[in-house]
Amino acid sequence: MEAMTQAFPAVAGSRTAARWSAAWENAEPWRALFAELAAGHREALGRLYDLASGRLYGLALWRTGCPEDAAEVVQEVFVRMAEERERLAAVRDPRWWLLSVAHRLAVDVTRRRQRRPSEPIEDHPHLEAPASDRAREVDGQRAWELVAELSPKQREVIFLHHFEGMSHAEIGRSLGVPTFTAASRYRLGLAALRRLLGSTP
Amino acid sequence: MSEPRDPVTPLLSSLAPSEPPASLRARTLSRAARVWEQPAPPDRWRQVRESRPLRLAWAAAVVALIVANLTLPSWSGSPAGRALPPEVAASAAQDRELQELVELPRLRETLVAIETVRPAGVPDRADSTDLDKEKST
Numbered sequence: 084m085e086a087m088t089q090a091f092p093a094v095a096g097s098r099t100a101a102r103w104s105a106a107w108e109n110a111e112p113w114r115a116l117f118a119e120l121a122a123g124h125r126e127a128l129g130r131l132y133d134l135a136s137g138r139l140y141g142l143a144l145w146r147t148g149c150p151e152d153a154a155e156v157v158q159e160v161f162v163r164m165a166e167e168r169e170r171l172a173a174v175r176d177p178r179w180w181l182l183s184v185a186h187r188l189a190v191d192v193t194r195r196r197q198r199r200p201s202e203p204i205e206d207h208p209h210l211e212a213p214a215s216d217r218a219r220e221v222d223g224q225r226a227w228e229l230v231a232e233l234s235p236k237q238r239e240v241i242f243l244h245h246f247e248g249m250s251h252a253e254i255g256r257s258l259g260v261p262t263f264t265a266a267s268r269y270r271l272g273l274a275a276l277r278r279l280l281g282s283t284p
Numbered sequence: 285m286s287e288p289r290d291p292v293t294p295l296l297s298s299l300a301p302s303e304p305p306a307s308l309r310a311r312t313l314s315r316a317a318r319v320w321e322q323p324a325p326p327d328r329w330r331q332v333r334e335s336r337p338l339r340l341a342w343a344a345a346v347v348a349l350i351v352a353n354l355t356l357p358s359w360s361g362s363p364a365g366r367a368l369p370p371e372v373a374a375s376a377a378q379d380r381e382l383q384e385l386v387e388l389p390r391l392r393e394t395l396v397a398i399e400t401v402r403p404a405g406v407p408d409r410a411d412s413t414d415l416d417k418e419k420s421t
Contacts, residue, residue, distance in 0.1 A: 125320050140304035158312045165319040210299040223299045245292050246301055276291045
């Protein structure tokens with residue numbers, strides 16, 4: 084395990100949870116955008132897309148493991164917003180609303196996909212190295228191969244905790260599960276990764 | 285015992301999840317715009333309220349419930365003031381006897397203790413019958 088973890092050294096200046104969460108900390112811009120949508124301003128959809136698409140796409144990608152499905156989820160979230168625009172003003176916290184809708188849609192997509200053949204998840208490496216450190220691309224591929232071994236639920240929680248910097252309580256709130264369940268999934272995911280790292284030659 | 289090291293941080297450090305493809309923005313917004321142009325689907329409760337067949341069905345159900353409540357006899361509790369048919373009364377009496385047979389009084393712990401803990405010198409039933417035999421001979 085030690086040898087393997089040394090193969091993934093920390094690189095400074097990477098895109099981390101801090102950058103990803105910068106737009107997430109304050110709920111007010113999100114509420115303002117939802118209020119605009121509820122008032123009938125369609126152009127707010129574009130600004131909302133710029134704010135939320137990365138997070139929604141990442142969540143759906145880590146849950147479904149398929150870029151096409153993740154793109155479908157993002158589109159569906161925005162379709163839902165367009166359909167339910169009159170009720171958006173009543174949403175207390177748009178951030179949790181968006182994540183919950185994306186999560187439910189991703190679960191539905193995963194269920195549907197189980198009924199049809201799909202490519203193995205490892206075939207789509209979904210971890211990118213920074214442009215300044217292209218040598219890490221191989222590491223990204225290897226890391227994704229390990230992550231792909233986890234269950235979708237564990238992947239989802241690890242994504243939200245590690246990349247989005249969300250607490251277990253916040254994860255539980257957005258996925259609609261108790262905090263304990265979110266923490267438990269994260270812990271089990273870590274244990275599985277530790278095991279996989281230990282068995283990696 | 286120390287906490288095992290978090291394997292995620294070194295594994296995923298400096299890596300980032302894939303960004304959505306550039307074409308997704310246009311696709312998403314155009315699809316949402318198409319839905320936006322359509323009239324918003326009415327609220328489900330409003331649909332129920334505004335649907336004539338559903339309103340009629342609801343009214344019919346309420347009327348049926350009220351009529352049933354007024355006309356059907358109440359079966360809860362004992363039918364006080366009402367004579368039971370003889371066959372029903374006979375079966376009820378049988379049931380009571382059966383219930384008494386089934387519901388035997390429970391053995392109490394204190395009684396069990398009295399039976400089993402016998403004072404010294406007091407013979408049990410087998411011994412006492414032997415003594416009785418000796419006396420008779």
